[in-house]
Amino acid sequence: MSVVEQHLKPYSREWLLSDRPTSRKQARIGRAYVIWQRFAENRLALFGLMIIIGLLFVAAFADVLAPHNPLQGDLRYARLLPPGSDGYLLGTDDQGRDILSRLIHGSRLTLLVVVLVAVIAAPVGLIVGTVSGYAGGWVDAVLMRITDIFLAFPKLVLALALVAALGPGIENAILAIAITSWPPYARIARAETMTFRNSEFISAVQLMGASPFRIVLRHVMPLCLSSLIVRVTLDMAGIILTAAGLGFLGLGAQPPLPEWGAMIASGRRFILDQWWVAAMPGAAILIVSLGFNLLGDGLRDALDPKEAGQ
Amino acid sequence: MTTTALSVRDMLVVYEDFAALNRVSLDVQHQESFGIVGESGSGKSTLLRAISGLSAFQEGSLTVDSRNFNGRKRDREFYRTVQMVFQDPYGSLHPRQTVDRLLLEPLAIHGFDNVDARIARALDEVGLGSGFRFRYSHQLSGGQRQRIAIARALIVEPKILLLDEPTSALDASIQAEILNLLEQARRDRSLTFVMVSHDLGVISHMCERLAVMKSGEIVEILPADALEKRQFSADYTRQLLVASEGFRRD
Numbered sequence: 001m002s003v004v005e006q007h008l009k010p011y012s013r014e015w016l017l018s019d020r021p022t023s024r025k026q027a028r029i030g031r032a033y034v035i036w037q038r039f040a041e042n043r044l045a046l047f048g049l050m051i052i053i054g055l056l057f058v059a060a061f062a063d064v065l066a067p068h069n070p071l072q073g074d075l076r077y078a079r080l081l082p083p084g085s086d087g088y089l090l091g092t093d094d095q096g097r098d099i100l101s102r103l104i105h106g107s108r109l110t111l112l113v114v115v116l117v118a119v120i121a122a123p124v125g126l127i128v129g130t131v132s133g134y135a136g137g138w139v140d141a142v143l144m145r146i147t148d149i150f151l152a153f154p155k156l157v158l159a160l161a162l163v164a165a166l167g168p169g170i171e172n173a174i175l176a177i178a179i180t181s182w183p184p185y186a187r188i189a190r191a192e193t194m195t196f197r198n199s200e201f202i203s204a205v206q207l208m209g210a211s212p213f214r215i216v217l218r219h220v221m222p223l224c225l226s227s228l229i230v231r232v233t234l235d236m237a238g239i240i241l242t243a244a245g246l247g248f249l250g251l252g253a254q255p256p257l258p259e260w261g262a263m264i265a266s267g268r269r270f271i272l273d274q275w276w277v278a279a280m281p282g283a284a285i286l287i288v289s290l291g292f293n294l295l296g297d298g299l300r301d302a303l304d305p306k307e308a309g310q
Numbered sequence: 311m312t313t314t315a316l317s318v319r320d321m322l323v324v325y326e327d328f329a330a331l332n333r334v335s336l337d338v339q340h341q342e343s344f345g346i347v348g349e350s351g352s353g354k355s356t357l358l359r360a361i362s363g364l365s366a367f368q369e370g371s372l373t374v375d376s377r378n379f380n381g382r383k384r385d386r387e388f389y390r391t392v393q394m395v396f397q398d399p400y401g402s403l404h405p406r407q408t409v410d411r412l413l414l415e416p417l418a419i420h421g422f423d424n425v426d427a428r429i430a431r432a433l434d435e436v437g438l439g440s441g442f443r444f445r446y447s448h449q450l451s452g453g454q455r456q457r458i459a460i461a462r463a464l465i466v467e468p469k470i471l472l473l474d475e476p477t478s479a480l481d482a483s484i485q486a487e488i489l490n491l492l493e494q495a496r497r498d499r500s501l502t503f504v505m506v507s508h509d510l511g512v513i514s515h516m517c518e519r520l521a522v523m524k525s526g527e528i529v530e531i532l533p534a535d536a537l538e539k540r541q542f543s544a545d546y547t548r549q550l551l552v553a554s555e556g557f558r559r560d
Contacts, residue, residue, distance in 0.1 A: 020441045020444075020445065021408075021444040021445065022440075022441075023444060024408070024410060024444060026444065027408050027410075027444035027445070027446070031446070199401055200396045200397075200398060200401040201401060201402050201403055201404045201405070203364050203396070204394075204396065204402050204403075204459070204462070205404075206363075206364065207362055207363075207364070207389060207393065208389055208415060208416040208420075208462075209384075209385075209386040209388070209390075209419055210415070210419050214419070218415075219404060222406050223405070223406060
């Protein structure tokens with residue numbers, strides 16, 4: 001190798017794209033950079049990413065950004081004011097609370113739901129799927145029949161049943177959604193695992209004397225990860241909608257929490273005369289769902305080139 | 311002193327009701343290079359897979375370094391002794407791991423110390439410098455990949471190397487390089503080779519003795535120089551030899 005290549009300036013473009021990385025770190029960062037490049041080619045995906053970053057920003061600085069108290073309104077002078085009223089950009093609801101402030105604080109709840117569901121459901125699905133796909137035989141049969149049972153219930157109905165059993169509340173809604181959303185991940189991870197469980201690079205690791213546990217954890221899971229990340233991101237919109245649906249039915253976040261679905265539910269009563277009470281949280285759900293979908297599409301193109309263009 | 315490194319007795323591998331290996335027996339001596347030739351589907355790869363434990367054998371016995379093994383179960387000690395190089399260098403390296411990770415894995419599994427030095431030495435030994443250490447397998451050519459696969463097999467310091475058509479996926483000039491590399495490694499490390507190939511030329515170049523297989527059975531076992539002197543008894547060996555010469559240009 002040439003001397004020139006050894007002395008690339010760290011973090012320069014050439015250093016990142018070098019064919020001959022000189023350290024573990026450079027190889028890893030270089031790979032991430034290539035993925036980022038592929039992602040950044042997609043304008044819509046960048047737009048989606050901006051929406052999500054915006055959501056994170058709003059959630060992080062909700063206390064500073066919100067102009068009014070999200071829980072206590074001005075019942076006397078500010079009931080059901082239309083959007084654009086003095087000091088109330090998006091109007092107020094029936095209790096005189098500023099809708100913008102409620103939306104800003106509600107972003108925290110939305111983010112909490114999405115993140116917790118992803119953190120609970122994705123690993124469960126990944127473990128069940130990879131173990132089942134790699135082990136085969138009766139392990140596979142048992143795990144997949146359990147997955148089938150969960151898949152057989154409509155998502156919202158099973159979530160309803162769980163919330164009914166555990167009691168309404170945002171924590172139980174999260175748990176219910178998580179329990180109902182892992183089976184598709186398990187299916188994906190299993191299908192992916194089965195495509196390479198008999199491949200030679202897995203045989204090679206077996207021939208090193210690696211335990212099945214080690215093979216699944218260190219060699220199979222990393223390969224399933226990218227399609228799983230894509231799928232989870234694409235599902236986030238659905239998770240938000242399910243959470244909003246539970247909120248709408250009164251089984252998710254309880255009043256006075258500014259959960260977007262619950263806000264729509266409370267606006268339903270005067271949807272004909274004061275449309276903004278229900279429409280504003282609806283728009284927020286729409287924008288965030290769209291953001292996650294665009295991001296997921298972009299991630300799929302970047303991480304999983306073989307599925308791109310579908 | 312020559313002793314038996316690997317001994318296969320009456321090995322039977324049946325898939326449903328098709329006998330892929332029909333009571334195969336052979337003995338490989340220490341530091342010997344033993345070849346197995348045969349047409350496609352003759353069971354030569356099945357034999358290697360059954361020895362390595364990748365597929366199970368139903369009957370018969372396998373003795374490696376005077377330890378008996380059966381079925382599929384092999385312990386970690388077995389894999390310290392026996393390693394394998396696969397046919398397809400494009401399929402045998404993990405697509406998401408750097409060379410460094412690939413070589414680290416066997417060292418981690420077998421609890422070797424001094425891993426950095428060992429990886430550097432392994433890369434040197436297969437003629438790849440440290441510049442290749444942090445590449446992903448898609449950044450390597452076929453020949454380079456096969457060198458990495460060989461380095462991975464050798465890094466745990468095995469005594470027996472199973473070679474499943476290690477050069478048939480490579481083009482002719484690279485083939486010679488890889489064969490020379492294997493020959494060098496065998497001399498340096500006093501390895502025992504069991505090499506499968508459909509190429510009689512490769513086998514007679516690399517091996518001292520060879521077995522000719524057909525339909526899951528061993529037709530005959532003969533020294534490699536007997537091929538040149540045409541001292542073989544089985545008609546099938548002659549056919550195989552004629553077939554392979556048919557493609558020679560000299």
